Amino acid sequence: MLNDLPDAPLLSVRDLTRYYGERIGCADVSFDLYEGEVLAVVGESGSGKSTLLSLLATELEASAGSIRYRMRDGIARDLATLTEAERRLLLRTDWGFVRQDSTQGLRMSVSAGGNIGERLMAVGARHYGNIRGTSLDWLGRVEIDRGRIDDIPKAFSGGMRQRLQIARNLVTHPRLVFMDEPTSGLDVSVQARLLDLIRGLVSELGLAVIIVTHDLSVARLLSHRIMVMKGGRVIEAGLTDRVLDDPHQPYTQLLVSSVLAA
């Protein structure tokens, strides 16, 4: 599954640490992520998953540690040294971020087509017909009725909004996508369909994904590797099947057994 990856990691994280005053948000997190690889970050509420994701997405400043990202030109850059303009360009072209709360990830009063087209226009697309065509294409790819292109997300169900977020993010063909609990709060059947869709797009587009979830079945279905967090630290990491079938840490064993019991 992982044998086709280029040599250099896409993302290299070392000793990443964030304090909230005295309290640890996350501490000493290190890992490499390769192109096309899906990493699940799991752990119970308060374990530091969202903090880690915000640090990686440069939305939060680290207290210590470093994040290096291999840009499209092949050169790895320390993200802390990017200019604001470079950082924002990265965010809206080479990266995506699918939020748990769709109102944070969409423009709720802009049509579905406008939501998908925004990134294209941000990087200079100036042909209405082409933008609309691309939006229609993406609506199809995320299984939203193309007839809804001019509707605003307020009129969409929870599952449709998440699919619209995905389309809005993937339209610029990012290489790295962050997802924070993208399926939680949805009905089980809606969740299953969304997971299928994500899985299909990830493999089709060769996306690298860091997905935060408290749901081990989501991690099982989507990820190549898992990092288990507790108290802000990574306590176990490895290939998904290994971690879930043969957990080494007692805490991971507990997590796995509770999902099996459920």
Place this chain on the structure above:
Amino acid sequence: MSTHVSAAASPEAGYNFAYLDEQTKRMIRRAILKAIAIPGYQVPFASREMPMPYGWGTGGVQVTASILGRDDVLKVIDQGSDDTTNAVSIRKFFERTASVRTTTHTREATVIQTRHRIPEETLREGQVIVYQVPIPEPLRFLEPRETETRKLHALAEYGLMHVKLYEDIARHGHIATTYAYPVEVAGRYIMDPSPTPKFDNPKMHLMAALQLFGAGREKRIYAIPPYTEVRSLDFEDHPFRIQTFKDPCALCAATGVYLDEVIMDDRGGRMFVCSDSDFCEERRSAGHRGSMLADAPAALTGDSTHA
């Protein structure tokens, strides 16, 4: 109406020349110079209380007050007309506080303060046009946070402007924005041209006169120096177009000018006439006659003001 010297030779006692004190005027001139140096950039300034309510052009009035000299000739228009309440009261204000000459003729004016229009007659070098601006921030409707809009300007991140135009086309089949149509100035800043009709946008492009914009309530000044490129935003397949009018002006037969619809009587009679009243009057004096000139009430032809 034409050029005249107001009764008093010097400003009314008790006022500093053009109402504002010299220190305030210097502060505003500094903001204006900065605005000219960075075309289209909104320069914050310490807007002062003026003896008129916001929405009556306090930003434009402060800019005008700061640039007026004793030899200037001032024209004030509102919706193209010199005779509306707003235009008359601002003109009177400067007659009283600065005793400058005023005029209704675009050609004779050195400073033109305006709300909602650019005169039809091409402005020339040495003239200054001062726009009254209610809302200077073109990104406001899409991004209400001031900290964020400033960042978007700083980084020239203007994709949102096209999202707005996209939504327009998606909803109406064409770009339905007709007033305050956003422009890109000197290839850099996106600017709100104030609520002028988009018809006037092309006049801003490479204009020989200096263009100054004052927003009183929002405390912003911005500028377009003479001969600056001003481009209206659009899509390749939905290019910017100005409004067109089917018939010429009913009073002076002018074509290619901006027309207002005017209700003539309570039986629903109406006609389209020049919004630029000075331009229209001059054409009529030169003998041009529109199709409804004979039938139009005196109040519309402007004859009453000559009485």
